[in-house]
Amino acid sequence: MKLQLKIWRQRTSTDKGAFVSYTVNDVDPEMSMLECLDVLNETLIERGEEPVAFEHDCREGICGSCGFMINGVAHGPERATTVCQLTMRHFKDGQELVIEPWRARAFFPIKDLIVDRRAFDHIIEAGGYISVSTGQAPDGNAILVGKDIADQAMDAAACIGCGACVAACPNASAALFTGAKIAHLSVLPQGKPERDRRALAMVAQMNAEEFGNCTSIGECTGVCPKEIPLEVIATMNRDYLRASWTRREDQSETILPFTEWSTGSKLQSDPTSRD
Amino acid sequence: MSTTASAAALGPHRNRVVTFWQSTNGKKVVMAITGAMMFLFVVGHLLGNLQVFEGPEKINAYAHFLHSIGELLWIVRLALILAIILHITATVQLALRNKRARPIGYSRKEAINSSYASRTMYWSGPIVLAFIIFHLLQFTAGYIHPESRFIEGDVYHNLVSGFQVWWVSAWYIFAITLLGFHLRHGLWSMFQSVGIAHTRHTPMLKSAALLIAVAIVLGYISIPISILLGIVK
Numbered sequence: 001m002k003l004q005l006k007i008w009r010q011r012t013s014t015d016k017g018a019f020v021s022y023t024v025n026d027v028d029p030e031m032s033m034l035e036c037l038d039v040l041n042e043t044l045i046e047r048g049e050e051p052v053a054f055e056h057d058c059r060e061g062i063c064g065s066c067g068f069m070i071n072g073v074a075h076g077p078e079r080a081t082t083v084c085q086l087t088m089r090h091f092k093d094g095q096e097l098v099i100e101p102w103r104a105r106a107f108f109p110i111k112d113l114i115v116d117r118r119a120f121d122h123i124i125e126a127g128g129y130i131s132v133s134t135g136q137a138p139d140g141n142a143i144l145v146g147k148d149i150a151d152q153a154m155d156a157a158a159c160i161g162c163g164a165c166v167a168a169c170p171n172a173s174a175a176l177f178t179g180a181k182i183a184h185l186s187v188l189p190q191g192k193p194e195r196d197r198r199a200l201a202m203v204a205q206m207n208a209e210e211f212g213n214c215t216s217i218g219e220c221t222g223v224c225p226k227e228i229p230l231e232v233i234a235t236m237n238r239d240y241l242r243a244s245w246t247r248r249e250d251q252s253e254t255i256l257p258f259t260e261w262s263t264g265s266k267l268q269s270d271p272t273s274r275d
Numbered sequence: 276m277s278t279t280a281s282a283a284a285l286g287p288h289r290n291r292v293v294t295f296w297q298s299t300n301g302k303k304v305v306m307a308i309t310g311a312m313m314f315l316f317v318v319g320h321l322l323g324n325l326q327v328f329e330g331p332e333k334i335n336a337y338a339h340f341l342h343s344i345g346e347l348l349w350i351v352r353l354a355l356i357l358a359i360i361l362h363i364t365a366t367v368q369l370a371l372r373n374k375r376a377r378p379i380g381y382s383r384k385e386a387i388n389s390s391y392a393s394r395t396m397y398w399s400g401p402i403v404l405a406f407i408i409f410h411l412l413q414f415t416a417g418y419i420h421p422e423s424r425f426i427e428g429d430v431y432h433n434l435v436s437g438f439q440v441w442w443v444s445a446w447y448i449f450a451i452t453l454l455g456f457h458l459r460h461g462l463w464s465m466f467q468s469v470g471i472a473h474t475r476h477t478p479m480l481k482s483a484a485l486l487i488a489v490a491i492v493l494g495y496i497s498i499p500i501s502i503l504l505g506i507v508k
Contacts, residue, residue, distance in 0.1 A: 019382065072385035098383050105376050168387075170394070171373035173299075203300055212373035213299035215396065216464040222388025231472040237300055238470025244295050 001027045001088065004096040005040060007052055013109050013116075013261040019098070029089035033076060034059060034066060036088055053112035061085040061225060064160030067167070068113045069100045074164035074223040082162065082225045102167035105210040106174070110261045117163050119209040120177060122255045124161075126205035127198035128181045130190050143189050156184035156235075158226035165220035165228075171212030176220040178206040179232035186239050196247055199239035208254035299372065300468075302365040307465035309358035309365075314458065316355055321494045324434075327507060331431035338430040363404070370397060393460040399453040406450030413437060435502055444499035455492035459485050 003024050010017030024040050031039070034056050041051035057065040061082040068083060070076035076086045091097065099113065107115040132138075145153075159180035166174050182202055185191030191198070214233055221230050295301035323341075326334040341348055386394060412418045414433060417425030421443065423436035438444045462484035466472065501507045 069381060069383075072381060072383035073387055100382060103377055103379050103381055105378050170377075170384075171369075172376035173373075203298060207298050207300075210376055212376035213303060213369045214468075215393065216460070216467045217389035217393040219386060219389050229474065230467065231474060231477065234467050234470045234472030236470075237303070237468055240298070240300050241304055241470055244291060244301065247291075 001093040008100040033083040033086040059084040064162040067162040074168040104172035127201035156180045164223045168219040168223040174211040175214035175233045179236040183232040183235040196243035199243045209257045303468040307468040309362040312358040392456040399457040438499040438502040451495045455488040459488040
């Protein structure tokens, strides 16, 4: 089959960028979207042109590296599917696909379809962990967790951090991501002791990064390749609300957000320079 | 220390109310609570107004009763004004933040999982506000009362003569419908904002929000429609 790919090309993070149309003639319906871009890139390299840059790793929908907008929908038209798992048979012969990167201030562009998602790393760093004593492995059934609670935690833990939620949100909010990372720990007994601290720290970091806010419209959960439910955002709000009024310490530390793509040498380190 | 770990302390003794308000989540909690207060008013106002169907004596007596409680009425009014101010302030601040959060828009963007009502909150809200101002000027202050004279205290007369003007009724029906849209999303979303959600209960809550929104719209617009049709005169 033949496809018309209208792809966002941007040489560097500061480059203006524009759409370029490519015709890919020999698309196999069994190919994935990324394999289709591989085929295109082969021909671009042969012609001596710059190949389209996109992120990928496992290509089996579990790593969270890949992702871009296809015809205005994050990860394309198939629900619960990453672009690496999206097969070309879902498109019609001769169809035009508009492919553009996630767009958000917090996800600034690096090149073509690649954006910087270190803002997510900052949110995880702020509190996406539990503190355990190291040493011998604990007894398997020392802490009993009901099946329903385990399932609820697992539903949230399925988040692969691809960024589609931010991309699909009209407000570019990271509420679904942060909610998932908070909820998958806070519903479990192991996550309870640090529940308040975690909610405060992760929410503070989410708000320090330049994401928008949640308006509960649900576009995020619609495009989520792991179908994380909107309920995790409520869990975040509940944890945050309680922690805000019950915490004893008033200190809340955040990591300075990145504002440009660099190797780290140009980072601001002066805390007073914020805002 | 890694290159990413440069921490910015927000100060040791920041007021928690200030911190809460400054977070997007805190503002949404404020919006939920103030929204709930305004919703209670919307219900109460509807129940009061429906007395128009019971005749002039009944509704005029009700209006007189409201004015007779004096201080209490003003406490409720001030609470509502405060709720409106907080609701709008939070909305404007969050909207500006959201606008900033996506400097470059998409060339193409599809909505696949959201309701029309939820996507148009930024439109329904301001239009309803404009309507409320007009509505207060017409029926509370009596400054705008086209084609008839506003009589202080004669609610029944003001109401009937006011809604006999077709465009007043049309504007009313339009604004109330938008209020319905606003409530259809807001009524369940407020629970989400304060952290109440459940896989089984939330779908029920959404259905309830739709039902309540429809009931409120029908309840309110029954008044101008009855007046225009001459059922109430």
